Amino acid sequence: MKITQERFVREFKKQLAEKFALDVKDAAPIELYQTLVSVVKSGYSEIWRNTWKSYVKNDQKQVYYFSIEFLPGRLLKSNLLNMGWYDVVDKGLKQMGLSLDKISESEVDMALGNGGLGRLASCFMDALASDGLPGNGNGIRYKYGLFKQKFVDGYQIELPNEWLTDGNNWAVARESKAVDVLMGGQVHLIDNGKYLEAIYEGADVIKAVPYDTGIVGYRNDHVNTMRLWDAQIPASEEVKYPTIEDRRRVEDLTSVLYPDDSNYEGRILRLKQEYFFTSAGIQSIIRHYKKYDRPLNEISEHIAIHINDTHPAMCVAEFMRILLDKEHMDWDEAWQQTVKTMSYTNHTIMAEALEKWPVEMLATVQPRILQIIQEIDRRYALELEGKKDHDFIERTRIIKDGMVKMAHLAIIGSHSTNGVAKLHTELLENDVLRDFYELYPERFNNKTNGITVRRWLQVANPELSKTIDQAIGTAWRFDAKKLHELEKHVGDKKLLEKIGRAKLDNKKKLAAFIKEDTGIEVSPHAIFDVQIKRLHAYKRQLLNLLHIVKLYLDLKDDPNRDVEPRVFIFGAKAAPSYHYAKTIIKCINEVANMINNDKTINDKLKVVFLENYGVSLAEKIIPAADVGEQISTATKEASGTSNMKLMLNGALTVATLDGANIEIKDHVGEDNIFIFGLTKDEVLEYEKNHHYYAAEYYNSNPVIKRVLDAFVDGTIPNIEVEGHEIYDSLLRVNDEYFVLRDFASYVQAQEAVSEAYKDKQNWNKMCLINIANAGYFSADDTVEKYAKEIWDIKPNSTEMRG
Numbered sequence: 001m002k003i004t005q006e007r008f009v010r011e012f013k014k015q016l017a018e019k020f021a022l023d024v025k026d027a028a029p030i031e032l033y034q035t036l037v038s039v040v041k042s043g044y045s046e047i048w049r050n051t052w053k054s055y056v057k058n059d060q061k062q063v064y065y066f067s068i069e070f071l072p073g074r075l076l077k078s079n080l081l082n083m084g085w086y087d088v089v090d091k092g093l094k095q096m097g098l099s100l101d102k103i104s105e106s107e108v109d110m111a112l113g114n115g116g117l118g119r120l121a122s123c124f125m126d127a128l129a130s131d132g133l134p135g136n137g138n139g140i141r142y143k144y145g146l147f148k149q150k151f152v153d154g155y156q157i158e159l160p161n162e163w164l165t166d167g168n169n170w171a172v173a174r175e176s177k178a179v180d181v182l183m184g185g186q187v188h189l190i191d192n193g194k195y196l197e198a199i200y201e202g203a204d205v206i207k208a209v210p211y212d213t214g215i216v217g218y219r220n221d222h223v224n225t226m227r228l229w230d231a232q233i234p235a236s237e238e239v240k241y242p243t244i245e246d247r248r249r250v251e252d253l254t255s256v257l258y259p260d261d262s263n264y265e266g267r268i269l270r271l272k273q274e275y276f277f278t279s280a281g282i283q284s285i286i287r288h289y290k291k292y293d294r295p296l297n298e299i300s301e302h303i304a305i306h307i308n309d310t311h312p313a314m315c316v317a318e319f320m321r322i323l324l325d326k327e328h329m330d331w332d333e334a335w336q337q338t339v340k341t342m343s344y345t346n347h348t349i350m351a352e353a354l355e356k357w358p359v360e361m362l363a364t365v366q367p368r369i370l371q372i373i374q375e376i377d378r379r380y381a382l383e384l385e386g387k388k389d390h391d392f393i394e395r396t397r398i399i400k401d402g403m404v405k406m407a408h409l410a411i412i413g414s415h416s417t418n419g420v421a422k423l424h425t426e427l428l429e430n431d432v433l434r435d436f437y438e439l440y441p442e443r444f445n446n447k448t449n450g451i452t453v454r455r456w457l458q459v460a461n462p463e464l465s466k467t468i469d470q471a472i473g474t475a476w477r478f479d480a481k482k483l484h485e486l487e488k489h490v491g492d493k494k495l496l497e498k499i500g501r502a503k504l505d506n507k508k509k510l511a512a513f514i515k516e517d518t519g520i521e522v523s524p525h526a527i528f529d530v531q532i533k534r535l536h537a538y539k540r541q542l543l544n545l546l547h548i549v550k551l552y553l554d555l556k557d558d559p560n561r562d563v564e565p566r567v568f569i570f571g572a573k574a575a576p577s578y579h580y581a582k583t584i585i586k587c588i589n590e591v592a593n594m595i596n597n598d599k600t601i602n603d604k605l606k607v608v609f610l611e612n613y614g615v616s617l618a619e620k621i622i623p624a625a626d627v628g629e630q631i632s633t634a635t636k637e638a639s640g641t642s643n644m645k646l647m648l649n650g651a652l653t654v655a656t657l658d659g660a661n662i663e664i665k666d667h668v669g670e671d672n673i674f675i676f677g678l679t680k681d682e683v684l685e686y687e688k689n690h691h692y693y694a695a696e697y698y699n700s701n702p703v704i705k706r707v708l709d710a711f712v713d714g715t716i717p718n719i720e721v722e723g724h725e726i727y728d729s730l731l732r733v734n735d736e737y738f739v740l741r742d743f744a745s746y747v748q749a750q751e752a753v754s755e756a757y758k759d760k761q762n763w764n765k766m767c768l769i770n771i772a773n774a775g776y777f778s779a780d781d782t783v784e785k786y787a788k789e790i791w792d793i794k795p796n797s798t799e800m801r802g
C-alpha cells in the first residue's frame with residue numbers, strides 16, 4: 001500500500017478516535033502504540049492475503065520451519081522499514097508532536113526464545129519473506145516469555161514475563177483453523193480387513209488454536225506467516241475438566257518457555273510441548289494440502305518441513321502417523337515421503353544439550369508415536385544387518401537402553417542434516433555424528449548462520465546506515481553483499497571520520513542509557529568492550545572477568561599507567577537452575593561494584609552489567625560497541641551470531657578460532673581481528689589425552705595467581721562463597737573450558753586492542769573493513785542456500801503475485 005504523510009496522519013487520527021475515542025493530545029503512549037500497530041497492520045493485510053493466495057494459485061512448494069523458540073523482539077520499526085513506511089511515519093508522527101522512538105518503546109519484546117536458536121529462527125523468518133520465499137514459521141505461543149532478569153545484591157532474580165497483558169497486537173487468532181491434538185491414554189491396532197486401524201482409548205483431546213503473525217518482506221509486497229499454537233480445552237471436552245486446576249493442567253501446556261539454553265532436562269511437560277506444536281503443525285499442513293485434491297504420494301514435492309534442532313524431531317513420527325493411520329498409505333511409501341519432506345539443523349555439540357527421552361515418558365505422552373518410533377528403529381536396524389557391524393548399529397539406532405535419541409530420529413528420518421558454521425559441520429561429520437556421516441554422506445551439509453541486516457543495521461543503527469548510503473548509495477539495503485563496495489573507500493579519510501563519528505554518537509546514547517538504567521557514569525571516549533550472550537561456562541565470561549581483574553590490579557599498582565580507558569559491558573541471562581552461571585553473574589557484579597566505586601583509578605576502567613539482556617537491549621548496545629568478545633573455548637560454540645551483528649556495526653572482534661569466528665577472520669583478514677587461544681585441534685588433543693593441569697598455570701604464572709587469589713582473599717568484596725566456587729572450579733575441578741590455558745594469550749590480544757585504538761584513523765579503517773565484509777553473513781543469503789540446496793523452494797515473482 002502506498003502511503004503519504006498526509007494520508008498516514010489522517011488514518012492514524014481516525015483509528016485513534018475509533019479505537020479509543022481520543023485525540024492525539026489525550027492519548028497515553030500505549031494507546032498511541034496500539035493505534036500505530038492497527039494502522040500498520042491494515043497497511044499489509046491485503047498483501048498478506050495475496051501472498052497466501054498466490055502460493056495456492058501457483059501451486060508453489062512451501063517450507064514450514066518448526067522451531068520451539070522464536071525471538072522476534074519488537075516488530076513495529078522492522079515492519080515499518082520493510083513496508084517502506086518508516087520515513088513517512090516518522091515524519092507524520094513528528095507532525096503530530098509524537099516520536100516514533102518513544103512509541104516504539106511501548107512495545108513489549110516478543111521473547112519466546114532463549115538465545116541464539118530462537119533469534120536465528122526470527123532472522124530466518126525476516127529473510128524468507130524478504131527473499132520472497134514461501135516460508136512459514138510453526139511454534140508455540142507461550143503465555144510467559146523468557147523470564148525478566150533483575151539483580152538484587154548482585155544476584156540474578158527471575159521475574160515472570162507477562163508479555164500478553166496488553167494483548168499481542170500483531171497476531172490474529174484463527175479459531176476456525178484449530179486442530180485437536182491427542183495425548184496420553186492407550187492405543188490399540190486392529191486389523192479391520194483393509195488396514196491396521198489405530199484405536200485411541202482414554203486420550204486427552206487438546207484444542208490447538210493458531211495465532212498467526214504477518215512477517216513482512218523488505219519492500220517486495222510479500223507477507224509470510226509465523227503460526228504459533230495455543231493450548232485450549234475443546235468445547236466437547238468441557239465436562240472432563242470441571243475445576244480450575246483441571247483446566248489449568250491443559251492450558252499450562254503453552255504457559256511457559258523453558259529457560260534452559262543448551263541444557264537438556266527431561267521434564268514431561270517439555271515433551272508434551274514438543275508433541276503439541278509438532279502435531280498441531282503437521283496436522284494443519286496435511287489438512288491444507290488435501291484441500292486441493294493433490295495425491296499424498298507426491299506431498300514431498302509440495303511441502304518441506306524443517307526441524308530446527310531436535311525439539312520438533314517428532315515431526316518425523318507424526319507425519320508417518322497421519323500418512324499411515326489417517327491416509328492408510330503403506331509404510332514404505334509413507335517413509336519415502338517423510339524422509340524427502342524432512343530436513344534437520346543441529347545447533348550444538350555440547351553433550352548436555354542432546355535430547356534423550358525415556359521410552360516410558362513417550363509412552364505416557366503419545367503411545368502411538370512411541371510405536372511408530374519403535375518401528376522406525378526396528379526397520380533401521382534390520383536394514384543395516386549384514387551391512388554394518390553390531391556395534392555400529394547399536395551406536396546409531398534411535399532407541400538404546402530405554403532412551404529415545406532425538407537427534408538420531410531426526411537424522412534417520414530426514415534427507416538433510418546441517419551444521420551452522422564450517423567448523424561446526426566439520427565436527428559433526430568427523431566427530432559427533434561420524435557414524436551417520438559414514439552412512440549417509442550425501443545428507444550432510446553446512447549452512448553458516450546469518451543475521452538480518454535490516455534489523456541489525458538499518459533499524460538499530462540509522463547513523464551508520466546513513467553514512468554508508470553517502471559512500472556507496474543505497475543498494476546494500478536490498479543486497480547486503482554490496483556492503484563490500486565500502487572496501488574501495490578504505491583510503492577515504494572523510495568517510496573514516498564519519499564512521500568514527502557515527503560510533504561516537506551511538507556511544508553517547510548508550511552512555512546516557514547506562515546512566516539512567518544503572519546510575520553508572522561512563523565516558524563515550526573510552527573503548528566500549530562488549531560481551532552479550534547467554535551466560536554459560538563454555539562462553540567464558542569468566543575469562544573476560546579475570547582479564548578485567550588483572551587490569552584493575554595493574555591500575556592499583558600504578559594509577560597513572562598510560563592505558564586506554566575501557567568500559568566493559570555485559571549482557572547475559574543465566575538459566576535459573578544453572579548454579580555456576582549465576583555464581584559468575586554475582587562475581588561480575590561485585591567486581592563491577594568494586595571498580596566503579598574506586599576513585600583512585602581515575603575512571604580508566606568501568607564495568608557495566610546491564611539487566612535483562614534481550615533483543616531490544618541488543619539493539620541499543622551493538623551500534624555502540626567498539627569491541628566484541630567472542631571468546632568461547634574452540635569447538636564449543638556452534639556458530640554464534642552476535643559476532644556477526646557486532647562486526648556489521650563496526651565493532652572489532654576479539655576471538656578464539658571457534659564457530660563462525662573462523663569465517664569472519666577469513667573474510668576480514670588476520671589484521672582486522674584479534675585472534676587468540678587454543679585451536680580446535682589443540683582442544684581436542686587435550687580432551688583426548690587428559691594432560692591439562694590448570695594448577696600448573698596458577699603456579700607458574702604470577703599474574704594468574706594474583707588474579708585468582710583476589711577471588712578468595714577478600715580483595716573482591718562480598719563473594720566469600722562465590723569466589724571460592726570460581727577458584728575451585730578452575731583449580732580443583734581442573735578448568736573444564738581451559739580458561740587459564742588461554743589467559744596469557746587473551747591478555748596479549750587485549751593489549752593489541754588497546755594499542756590499535758590509539759591510532760583512530762587506522763582503527764576506523766579496520767571497522768570499515770569489518771562492516772564491508774559483514775554482508776557475507778546476511779540471513780538472506782543463508783536462507784537462499786537452504787531454499788536451493790535443502791528445501792527446493794523458489795521465490796515468488798512479481799507476476800505470480802497477480
Ligand code: 26W
Nearest residue numbers: 116117262263264347353637638639640641
Ligand atoms: C534441550 C535444551 C536445549 C535448549 C536449547 C538444547 C539446545 C538448545 C539450543 C540448540 C542452544 C542454542 O541456542 N544454540 C545456539 O544456536 C545458535 C544458532 O545456530 C548458534 O549460533 C550458537 O552457537 C548455539 O549455541
